[in-house]
Amino acid sequence: MWKDNLRGIYYIAIKDMKTYYLKPPAVSWGIAFPLAWIFAFYLRNPQDFRELVPGLIAMTVLFSTTAAEAVVINFELRLGSLERLLLAPISLSAVLLGKILGGVIFGFMMTAIVTLGTVSVLGLQANAPFLVLIIILSLFAFSSLGALLCVLVKEVFEAQTLLNLPRFVMIFLCGVVYPVSALPPAVKHFAYVLPLTYTVDGVQQSLGSVQSGNIILDIFVLIAFTLVFIFPAIKLLAKKFA
Amino acid sequence: MRPLEQTFEMKQDSANVISVSGLTKYYDGLLAVDGIDFEVKEGEVFGFLGPNGAGKTTTIRMLTGLSQPSAGTAQVLGHDIRTGITLAKKEFGVVPEVSNLYDELTALENLVFMAQLYGVPSDERVKRTGELLKTFGLFEKKGARFSTLSRGMKRAVTIAAALIHRPKLLFLDEPTVGLDVVNARSLRSLIQKLNHQGVTIFLTTHYLEEADLLCDRIAILVRGQVVALDTSDNLKQLVKSEPACEVRFAPTPEEVISDLEKQRGIHRVESSGANLHLYGESMPSLTEAIFQYASQKGLEIASISSAKPTLEDAFVQITGMSLEAMLVEKGGR
Numbered sequence: 001m002w003k004d005n006l007r008g009i010y011y012i013a014i015k016d017m018k019t020y021y022l023k024p025p026a027v028s029w030g031i032a033f034p035l036a037w038i039f040a041f042y043l044r045n046p047q048d049f050r051e052l053v054p055g056l057i058a059m060t061v062l063f064s065t066t067a068a069e070a071v072v073i074n075f076e077l078r079l080g081s082l083e084r085l086l087l088a089p090i091s092l093s094a095v096l097l098g099k100i101l102g103g104v105i106f107g108f109m110m111t112a113i114v115t116l117g118t119v120s121v122l123g124l125q126a127n128a129p130f131l132v133l134i135i136i137l138s139l140f141a142f143s144s145l146g147a148l149l150c151v152l153v154k155e156v157f158e159a160q161t162l163l164n165l166p167r168f169v170m171i172f173l174c175g176v177v178y179p180v181s182a183l184p185p186a187v188k189h190f191a192y193v194l195p196l197t198y199t200v201d202g203v204q205q206s207l208g209s210v211q212s213g214n215i216i217l218d219i220f221v222l223i224a225f226t227l228v229f230i231f232p233a234i235k236l237l238a239k240k241f242a
Numbered sequence: 243m244r245p246l247e248q249t250f251e252m253k254q255d256s257a258n259v260i261s262v263s264g265l266t267k268y269y270d271g272l273l274a275v276d277g278i279d280f281e282v283k284e285g286e287v288f289g290f291l292g293p294n295g296a297g298k299t300t301t302i303r304m305l306t307g308l309s310q311p312s313a314g315t316a317q318v319l320g321h322d323i324r325t326g327i328t329l330a331k332k333e334f335g336v337v338p339e340v341s342n343l344y345d346e347l348t349a350l351e352n353l354v355f356m357a358q359l360y361g362v363p364s365d366e367r368v369k370r371t372g373e374l375l376k377t378f379g380l381f382e383k384k385g386a387r388f389s390t391l392s393r394g395m396k397r398a399v400t401i402a403a404a405l406i407h408r409p410k411l412l413f414l415d416e417p418t419v420g421l422d423v424v425n426a427r428s429l430r431s432l433i434q435k436l437n438h439q440g441v442t443i444f445l446t447t448h449y450l451e452e453a454d455l456l457c458d459r460i461a462i463l464v465r466g467q468v469v470a471l472d473t474s475d476n477l478k479q480l481v482k483s484e485p486a487c488e489v490r491f492a493p494t495p496e497e498v499i500s501d502l503e504k505q506r507g508i509h510r511v512e513s514s515g516a517n518l519h520l521y522g523e524s525m526p527s528l529t530e531a532i533f534q535y536a537s538q539k540g541l542e543i544a545s546i547s548s549a550k551p552t553l554e555d556a557f558v559q560i561t562g563m564s565l566e567a568m569l570v571e572k573g574g575r
Contacts, residue, residue, distance in 0.1 A: 001328065241310075
């Protein structure tokens with residue numbers, strides 16, 4: 001049974017890559033949007049651009065994983081294609097994990113391009129194993145968050161609207177552009193319950209931008225966020241087929 | 243070739259592929275399926291006949307694991323639908339009412355994806371997809387995107403996708419809805435062919451002729467309840483019909499119905515295209531009245547035969563519903 005589920009997860013992810021992710025809208029949303037933002041900040045202050053690299057990587061992780069999830073989940077629910085997947089001899093959890101994995105693989109490709117590009121051009125020293133680990137865990141956390149928000153609603157536009165809220169809140173509060181330490185105390189506390197804070201912190205530490213954080217804590221918090229998002233998402237999807 | 247009666251007797255002795263007991267489903271407090279019981283034998287074509295909203299699709303959804311029953315039990319291919327449905331899914335295929343494969347993928351890619359999901363070995367995938375595309379006359383279209391195929395072709399690819407893992411049991415939910423006459427006819431032939439190859443068919447339809455043509459046994463479902471279950475012939479015998487015959491005059495006079503109804507021995511007359519259905523006291527009195535009328539008016543009788551009860555008659559009598567109710571498509575069309 002677990003072999004069937006693993007096979008299902010893999011093929012659903014590959015199929016989603018082919019049908020949805022590797023298409024211009026997903027690529028532009030996943031990579032062009034974060035690049036445009038960072039370019040704007042670079043023009044404002046070119047001297048401190050190296051400090052913006054962790055934020056650029058974190059934003060790419062966030063936007064690329066959630067770029068097509070509304071389509072991947074809500075559009076398929078509407079068309080009945082998701083039901084077709086549920087008729088296969090795999091569990092409902094495997095179907096949703098396949099959808100999440102699709103976002104993770106696409107996000108990894110986009111983030112790898114941005115990370116390798118910036119690290120090599122700017123000559124940054126990276127702790128590669130930690131950097132890859134933080135990025136992968138973050139990809140799972142955000143893809144799971146996207147899946148959870150998508151199964152909460154019915155329509156594609158509702159899911160896209162709902163996804164925009166945490167995405168934009170996190171851009172401003174999680175250290176992408178302004179350090180969390182510089183935020184007012186009340187806002188700072190709020191930033192610590194947002195997963196992107198731990199992505200930015202983990203990437204900063206992997207690139208040696210800051211020394212004060214705790215990368216092990218970042219790893220565990222990102223794992224915890226993934227679980228917190230995945231289980232309700234599975235329950236909510238199962239409820240749609242109760 | 244075996245006589246039909248013998249074939250059906252053999253199926254009667256077969257094992258149950260589906261056993262349903264007290265299956266019930268509520269949607270938001272509304273009763274959609276009301277404690278139904280039935281069994282489907284191995285190798286038969288089992289028809290689930292009923293108007294839209296009768297609970298046919300809800301029943302299929304429960305039997306295929308897309309929906310959980312509110313009460314009752316069911317076994318599909320020996321697996322309980324609550325605990326063993328994933329194992330059962332390996333052995334059954336489903337053709338939903340809507341052709342819901344991926345528009346972005348080609349016909350071939352859709353079939354290969356389904357083969358991958360069902361764990362068809364990689365060396366078998368190409369062979370099976372090729373065979374199915376040829377069977378459905380779609381080999382030339384294998385590279386065409388699903389979105390570009392005609393409705394009939396989409397239906398055919400959807401059925402092919404349900405057969406990719408060579409299921410023992412095939413659920414077909416309103417397979418011919420929306421198809422033109424030619425495509426519907428070829429699909430019915432295909433269903434018969436699959437059944438002859440040993441696939442048990444569970445067919446839901448609201449087309450009476452389709453059920454009559456294809457099904458070994460028919461369950462009539464009305465408002466979530468099975469109100470009759472038998473062979474088509476036995477259901478027709480339930481009709482307490484008055485003697486009737488079918489006649490065609492050449493030419494057919496305009497006032498024929500009112501004229502005939504005035505004839506002694508004829509109770510009522512209904513027209514069905516160029517044919518007239520006449521109901522009366524007895525066959526001799528009916529035929530006598532018809533010949534007398536033809537002679538008086540100088541008409542030629544093009545054809546005359548005794549009219550047997552149809553499945554339509556049986557349906558109307560069993561359910562108390564009008565045929566129009568059956569013909570209403572989903573959404574009131």
